Amino acid sequence: xxxxxxxxxxSRLLLGTAQYPSPESLKLAVEASGxxxxxxxxxxxxxxxxxxxxxxxLIEELGCRVLPNTAGCRTAKEAIATANMARELFGTxxxxxxxxxxxxxxxxxxxxxxxxxAILSAEGFQxxxxxxxxxxxxxxxxxxxxxxxxxxxxxxxxxRGLINREALKTLRAYFPDIPLVIDAGIGTPSHxxxxxxxxxxxxxxxxxxxxxxxxxKMAAAFARAVEAGRLAFEAGLIEPRDMASPSTPVAGTPFFxxxxxx
Amino acid sequence: xxxxxxxxxxxTDAKTLDELCARLGFAEAKIATAVNGNFVAALKxxxxxxxxxxxxEIVAPRQGG
Numbered sequence: 001x002x003x004x005x006x007x008x009x010x011s012r013l014l015l016g017t018a019q020y021p022s023p024e025s026l027k028l029a030v031e032a033s034g035x036x037x038x039x040x041x042x043x044x045x046x047x048x049x050x051x052x053x054x055x056x057x058l059i060e061e062l063g064c065r066v067l068p069n070t071a072g073c074r075t076a077k078e079a080i081a082t083a084n085m086a087r088e089l090f091g092t093x094x095x096x097x098x099x100x101x102x103x104x105x106x107x108x109x110x111x112x113x114x115x116x117x118a119i120l121s122a123e124g125f126q127x128x129x130x131x132x133x134x135x136x137x138x139x140x141x142x143x144x145x146x147x148x149x150x151x152x153x154x155x156x157x158x159x160r161g162l163i164n165r166e167a168l169k170t171l172r173a174y175f176p177d178i179p180l181v182i183d184a185g186i187g188t189p190s191h192x193x194x195x196x197x198x199x200x201x202x203x204x205x206x207x208x209x210x211x212x213x214x215x216x217k218m219a220a221a222f223a224r225a226v227e228a229g230r231l232a233f234e235a236g237l238i239e240p241r242d243m244a245s246p247s248t249p250v251a252g253t254p255f256f257x258x259x260x261x262x
Numbered sequence: 263x264x265x266x267x268x269x270x271x272x273x274t275d276a277k278t279l280d281e282l283c284a285r286l287g288f289a290e291a292k293i294a295t296a297v298n299g300n301f302v303a304a305l306k307x308x309x310x311x312x313x314x315x316x317x318x319e320i321v322a323p324r325q326g327g
C-alpha cells in the first residue's frame with residue numbers, strides 16, 4: 001500500500017488531468033490506469049465561458065482523491081496564495097507545491113519551494129513538493145514538515161525518463177522511510193517500471209498518457225509497468241555482474257571434457 | 263472605478279468583492295478569489311472593499327499535471 005499523509009492507496013500511479021483529447025478520454029484513461037489520485041489546477045475563470053464549472057463536474061465523476069497543484073507559480077508568495085485558493089476550492093489540505101524557476105526547463109526553484117513549504121506546512125497544509133533529486137533541498141523540505149517528496153525524473157513533458165539515476169538512487173537510499181514519488185519527465189512505461197524497481201513508492205505522470213496515440217491503452221500499459229516495477233522491487237533484484245555466469249547447470253554437460261574447463 | 267480583473271482592465275461600480283462576484287454571475291459558482299496577490303476566503307468577500315486599481319483574481323478548477 002502507498003501511504004501519503006496517513007491515507008493509504010492501492011494504486012501507485014498518480015495521474016495528471018491535462019492535455020487529453022477529450023473529457024471522455026480523460027475519464028476512460030483514469031479508469032484504465034487504476035489511479036486513485038488525480039492532479040488538478042486552478043486557472044482564471046471567465047464569466048462568459050465558465051470553463052471551470054463544467055470541469056469540476058467531470059472531476060467529481062471520477063471519484064478520485066484530488067491533488068491540486070500550484071503550477072505556473074514563480075514565487076513563494078504566488079504559490080502560497082494559490083495553495084490557499086486551492087484548499088478552499090477543492091476542500092483538501094493536500095497541495096502539490098510547484099515553484100517554477102525557469103520556463104525552458106520548468107525546474108523547481110528550490111529556494112522558493114522550501115520557503116513556501118515551510119509556511120504552508122505551518123498553516124496546516126500537507127505539502128507534496130515537486131522538487132529535484134537534490135539531497136540538501138530534500139533535507140530542508142523534510143525539516144520544514146514535508147513527509148512526502150516528489151523529485152522529477154526529467155523536465156516536465158520532456159519524456160526523457162530518469163536522467164539522473166545515480167542521484168535518484170542516493171535520494172532513495174538516504175530517505176528510506178519517506179514516500180518518494182517520481183513526478184515529471186516520464187515518457188514510457190519502462191521509465192515508470194525503472195523508477196519502481198529502484199524502490200520509488202509511486203509515479204506521477206500526465207503527458208505520456210494524455211498525448212499518446214491511444215491514451216486509454218497507454219494508461220493500461222503504465223498501470224502494468226508500475227505494478228511490475230513494484231513487484232520486482234519487492235521480490236529483490238539480482239546484482240549486475242561484469243562477466244557471464246551460466247544459468248544452466250555445468251555439472252553433467254554432455255561431451256564435457258576436463259580441458260574445456262582449463 | 264477601474265480595476266484589473268484576471269489581468270485585464272475592468273470597469274465596475276461594485277463596492278465589495280462579493281458584489282463583484284455576484285455581478286459576474288459567480289454567486290453560486292465554484293470559484294476562489296485573491297486581491298492584490300493575497301487569498302481572500304469566500305466568507306471574507308463581503309467585507310472586502312474594492313479600491314481603484316485593485317488586482318482581482320477569480321479562479322476555478324481546471325485540468326492540471
